[in-house]
Amino acid sequence: MQKEITDRERIWHVISLIPSGSVATYGQIAQLAELPGRARLVGRTLSQLPAGTRLPWFRVINASGRISLPQGSSSYKNQKHKLLDEGITIVKGRISLNQYQWRPGLPTTVKI
DNA sequence: TCCTTGACGGAGA
DNA sequence: ATCTCCGCCAAGG
Numbered sequence: 001m002q003k004e005i006t007d008r009e010r011i012w013h014v015i016s017l018i019p020s021g022s023v024a025t026y027g028q029i030a031q032l033a034e035l036p037g038r039a040r041l042v043g044r045t046l047s048q049l050p051a052g053t054r055l056p057w058f059r060v061i062n063a064s065g066r067i068s069l070p071q072g073s074s075s076y077k078n079q080k081h082k083l084l085d086e087g088i089t090i091v092k093g094r095i096s097l098n099q100y101q102w103r104p105g106l107p108t109t110v111k112i
Numbered sequence: 113t114c115c116t117t118g119a120c121g122g123a124g125a
Numbered sequence: 126a127t128c129t130c131c132g133c134c135a136a137g138g
Contacts, residue, residue, distance in 0.1 A: 026120050039120035040133060046119055048136095060119080068119040075119085116138080125129080 007035055011045045018059040021086045022102040023095060025063045032104065043068065058082040059102075065094045 010033040018024050024032075026039035035041060046057050058079040062068045067083075069076040071093070080090060088100055 027122090030120085037121085037133060040118070041120090041135075043119040044135065057119085062119080063121055070119090079119090114138100117136085118134100120133085122132095123130090125127105 007033070007038075007041060008045050010034065011042055012055055015046075015055055015057060015060060017104070018056055018102050020056070020059075021088065021100070023059050023061050023083070023088065023097070023100045024102045025097070026060060026068070027063055028102070029060060039063075061095060063097075065097050067093070 011029060014029050014032045015024070026042040029042045030036060030038045033042075042060070046060060049055060049057055067076055067079050069079060083090065083095070088095060
């Protein structure tokens with residue numbers, strides 16, 4: 001019997017690899033999980049995470065460098081604070097992907 | 113079964 | 126930088 005590896009599990013796995021202090025986009029996670037073009041699936045998967053998960057879901061933001069949760073909602077604030085706690089700066093609701101986007105394979109903690 | 117709704121993203125205007 | 130449009134497709138009505 002083969003263990004069935006679901007799309008959801010691959011998505012969880014990739015997200016678990018995002019280093020602290022970095023962020024990744026939904027589309028990026030989809031690609032790394034070998035699900036190109038399926039950014040929405042990543043978003044839906046995150047919306048269904050079990051409460052209390054240890055997955056660093058908050059490191060996933062959209063391609064515009066913004067948090068994809070209703071502004072003002074408690075979940076939005078929660079994600080924002082978790083990112084700030086890791087030293088990520090947010091200017092006018094935007095995070096510089098140029099500066100913080102995860103580059104798999106490159107050494108971490110490379111900060112100016 | 114059909115229709116709508118998204119934690120999305122890229123291309124154009 | 127902002128705003129449509131459109132492709133994507135699982136889940137819920």
